[in-house]
Amino acid sequence: MSPLPPTADSQPTGGRQRSAKVFWSQFVYIATGNPVTLIAFSLFLLIVTVAIFGPSLAPFDPLASDAANALQPPSWKHWFGTDNVGRDVFSRVLVATRLDLLISITAVAISFVVGGFLGMLAGYYGGWWDRLVGRMVDTIMAFPLFVLAMGIVAAAGNTVENIVYATAIINVPFYARVARAEVNVRRNAGYVLAAKLAGNSDIRVMALHVFPNALPPMMVQVSLNMGWAILNAAGLSFIGLGVQPPTAEWGIMVAEGANYIVSGEWWMAIFPGAALMLAVFTFNLMGDGLRDLVDPQRRT
């Protein structure tokens, strides 16, 4: 195997402090390497932009009703038409992006941290920890997850925060399992033993040696879960939990539009549904790209 040319970071600053410049060039390399990844990242950027600037981009006030103009099909004035009380569907779809994204990102972040941490402990220490975490994960997984989310929201109260918590709880098992499996596999790897021989305490070994290598597969999970979390949240609002009218949120908009689609007024439900689909699709595609970014073996 012929050796490869030296990398950019040949300066004697050690490889540890990866300069921002190197990270960026790595990012560009991965993003442009695969057209699918490029599309996914671009869409993601689009969605994030809309989420951040949504309210300012919306041509109409998403809450402003206009009974005279109710149930208008898509036109040049109202790109996505108007709903049953005359609100502009396009504006509502734009504004809903922020809410849906916020809900899912928060939920996934919580479950990633909690699940990842617990899974790591279970995988590394085994024994008592493993049994405890296993029991907890099994209990959650004993329920069909959406049903459990319904139960939690019903019990804790019909608020948006509880949607976030319920979604977080039902996602913890995924992260716990992946973290546990990845840590378990690496626990007895040569370099982990070498790290112990080098005087690293258990905690240092876990944090600096095992976990960074377990990260790539967990990142794929994060992206896939994002999509799933969005679907969950939208599903809960579709059946009337969490978000209340007149808030603009994709799930609730589809629910409101459901009543009218059978009589032909399709734009109320189709557009928010399509937006939902697009967001989930983007996150699913990003899964591969994220893994490539974090995995050193894909570097130049």
Place this chain on the structure above:
Amino acid sequence: MSIPLLDVRDLTVEFATRNGIVRAIDSVSLSVSKGEILGVVGESGSGKSVTSYAVMRILDRAGNILAGETVYSGMDLAHMPEAEVAQLRGREISMIFQNPRTALNPIRKVGHQIEDVLHAHAQAAGANLKIAAIDALKQVRIANPEQRYHSYPFELSGGMCQRVVIAIALACRPQLLIADEPTTGLDVTTQKAIMDLVVDLARERNMGALLITHDLGLASAYCDRIVVMQDGEIVDQGPTKELFANPGHPYTERLIRATPRPDSTLRDLLTDRDDSASSEIPAPATQASSEVLLDVKNLVKTYPVGSASPLSFMDSVRRKVARTPAETFRAVGGISFSVAAGESIGLVGESGCGKSATSSMVSRLIDKTEGEIVFDGVDIGAVPAKDFARHELRSAIQMVFQDPTESLNPRFTAFQSITDPMRRLGGVTSTDEAWSRAERVAKQVGLPAHLLTRFPHQLSGGQKARVGIARAVALNPKLLILDEPTSALDVSVQAVVLNLLADLRQEMAISYIFVSHDLNVVRLLCDRVIVMNAGEIVEQGAADKILSDPQKDYTKSLVAAIPHFSS
């Protein structure tokens, strides 16, 4: 024997990979006659396996036979339609692979797998299928073939699985057998048994055989003629004896020299081409003092069974056979030995003998169950493994691991891997100091300084091995435990690494515990040898004496299993 059974002419194979088209083999020509055993020898990447896959037409989808012919009994297999080639496979030409466990369908009884082959080639039908299958098992000398017929692969040992694989391959009495590294991964004694079986059956049936291996010793012991491959080309070939007496190509010479033999010395392994300055200087002689560095007394390690314990297959079989409902598995059953300062000890045994558990306990990676481990006067066995990282003696005992790829953190550069112990235990705080020390130790192990900023996947096998050694000696340990450090390396790289280890030992006055299954290699580097089996010490003594005059039966069988060179 004049018309060859298999005649390969100018075979060229290409693969379509991510990085473009790669030529795996180029204009390879060889022939095998009836009753002849041809050895194809080469290191990793030589293309020896690709050649056999191409002959059998079982190349990957990405592989393509670009040019050449593979003529078997007058038919050109390379250009035959797949349906016709499929008829020949198993019936005329058979192949066996390495990793016998994974070569068998895990959820199908072995008897049925043999029947599948018989059925596919219409060799038997109905009730005769079972009889023929059991007969095939008898031919490969499996005990209790009628019962083994009903076994699943996971119930059999590695050696038994390989026998089943051979049974499947030979069930339809093919004319030609291709064996691709059939003994890699098997214990030394099992290796000999399997090779003897294959060769016996081949001779008995007057078959032609193609043996592919990286082990020159194996090839010389069993093959009539040898073909040497390097980087996809044949560089040398000829009758075995002649090839060894007069190697035609410098690469052959290098391989021959690098393969440890009962009478070679460390320096013999190297040739002028090797990048080692010390090849001029004679190898260091034994330099053990009388001062005891490590004293192990009655060391015992037991594992609880039923949880995630490293329960080896053989012991589960043993337990089933003995019908003992043992709750614990005794990996190490009370051993005692000592290592003097500057001494190099070999710890030898087959898989499951307890040598790995012993070395893990001595290096304090796992806790002992009973016994004493006294190092430099301190009872380190009494310190729990998880606390030893902070012990003052941590830096004095270090380890070099077997698989250079798996023993380096894929996210650390070579520099980071080497300096991690320095930062944790050596009191190095500034980056400049880390760099100067890293460069110094890199020089010691012969690693070019510009490779320090590379990641493991950008280094070759030999380079990774050097990084692992550099990391281990970075803090001047008193005792270095080497766990099969060269078994994953090509033989020419192994020669260089072994010499490096010998030189380091002299320069830094380290004691070695060299764990291995390869007696020849152990003899080169060690003063004394300890032979283990089933958790007990069978025999110990001076390295040369153990090899030349073993006392115990087990040691005798180990020594006898080493393939003999026919030079």
Place this chain on the structure above:
Amino acid sequence: MSGSRLAIVGHRLLQAVPSVIGIIVVTFLLTRALPGDPAAYFAGPAANEESIAQIRAQLGLDKTLPEQFWVYVVDLLAGDLGTSLTTGQEVTDDILRRLPASLELTLAALIFSIGVALPLGIMAALRENSWIDHLCRVVVTAGVSLPTFFTGLFLLYIFYYLLGLAPAPLGRLNILYLSPEPVTGLYTIDSLIAGDFDTFWASFTQLVLPAVTLGLFSLAPIARMTRAAMLQVLGGEFVRTARAAGLSRRTVVITYALRNAILPVITTLGMVFSFMLGANVLVEKVFAWPGIGSYAIEALIASDYAAVQGFVLTMAILFVILNLFIDIIYTLVDPRVGIDA
């Protein structure tokens, strides 16, 4: 060997017990350990002080938590899930009455899902980079992105409104027809048993769209796993041995590859069931299907806590049974199960 297989099956059954215990505890906590006054929840939003106090005494909510739990368990064992606020009936009766509808829907969706996904995944693996492989990949990527409720509405719009092919989403059976004699509770099967083909056709056409909707989402993970497992097995070493031994393509694909590849697919079914039981709720709302999913939605809106609790419990127990079923099938197919492998 069959003796120990039986032992393993028995072991799996026992392993289900902690899950059931966990489910009971969690469902108990969900409705009793709430912020606020549980009695008020159970009494309903229209209750006054007096009826709340009445409910509290009636449900034993004034006792300590462990005592309440004991009562809860005892009631459960007797099959008593409380009384529904909205229907006024026993929750158990409500659920039992509506369960067959959900079962019929889920079963139909499962048959559709597996019936399409399995062959798709296998063919995609056998013919890499062919049109069927690309189709499989598109189906998988798109499938996991489809919100079930959206798909249902979309299909309704196309097939009911635009094309007029599907019947109105008004439940299981057009009111013109009488439901068949209940044998299994599944209208399609029961009408076939009774030999009433008109009713069969009517109930079948009502079933198609909801079943396809529910099945579309689970199509994706099954197809993906089938394809991936087949690819991995086909590239594996024992398949190489089989090919080198000259076994016919059919034998290699079916006896060697497929039987091994099916194992991870069976495991995936667990996740698929989890999803399906949840998505049931969404589909039932879209198509006005009178199963326990729509029952739960009505209960949620009316804050009928006993009904919601009963629903969660039922779904969870159902899930445990389905998982057990999967585990047992897996044990029967894979002879390595039970060994410390």
